[in-house]
Amino acid sequence: MTLDRRYVLGALFGLLALTAAVLLAGVLATVFFAVTVAYLLVPLREELTRRGLSPWRASLVSTATAVIAVSLLALPLAVVVVGRLDAIIAFLAALPPTVSVELYGFSATVTLADARSVAVAFGRQLARTSVLAAPVLGLKLTVFVMVVFALLSRTAETHRAMIAVVPHGYRDVVRSLAQRARSTLFAIYVLQAATAVGTFVVALVLFFLLGYPYYLTLAVLSAILQFLPVVGPSLLIGLLAVAHLVVGDPAQAALVAVLGGFFVAWLPDVVIRPRLARETADLPGSLYFVGFVGGLLTLGPVGIIAGPLAVALVIEMGGILSTELNQVSVEDD
16 A cells, blocks of 8 residues: 555545534534543553453443443432432522621621522523433433443554554654543543542531531532632632621631631542552643633533643643754754
């Protein structure tokens, strides 16, 4: 096969892939999510194969592991949406239109009417959307499982097909980008998920001991906020402290600020992240935040993954280019 023919076939493959992406736009985010998960599960599949499982069974076990992990992570959120959303909406609707705040001789009046209306409307819309989206979510979960299993069961064929179009002199670049992609996905999925689980457990106990009636809801929100870079659960802790100050309870505000800030916002990061950080990409927090927010605003939920991944690949490519240019400069000197 000549080099020109290889490039023509590669261009044709890219064109067909782009056409399929346009036609399958409704499940494109699900497919992207499945591809990234499958890519991250390749080492597990290879390890199971080395331990004696057939490639088909290793792929099946790896896919089942992914489905169980996603289900366990989504279960608390589903419980909150289904079981607590009505109570949260009722609580928001019962808030007074204005609240007077008095603290250390100062007084102020805070208007809550507009914020309350927006929050109640959003909650009701979320409830309706959750009910209507249940069948669609079931179909997307089926697509997710099928794509993950298909990619894992054809790992070698997929790798050969993708690397074949790349000239030999550039395959080291592809390997470097692939390694950066895997470490970034590990950071997004495994590290963030492990930290979120730890945050959920600690927050559940803390909010229960502090006497909050919706401690499960607060624990779930704390875990979700762990995926928000830089700010994290400290945002929720700050809102709770402000809420206690608004109703004239500075002691409870100080308690939740100190204990919540330590056990929920700080401790999981210190205990869990260092144990897994060796496997992650060296991506500065500020750039991760840019990728997270930019991807979320541009692509929606899938941007949470695509944004940081794109930033990480740009950084890796910049490093490769810098090394190459420095080598050329040294050779010229």
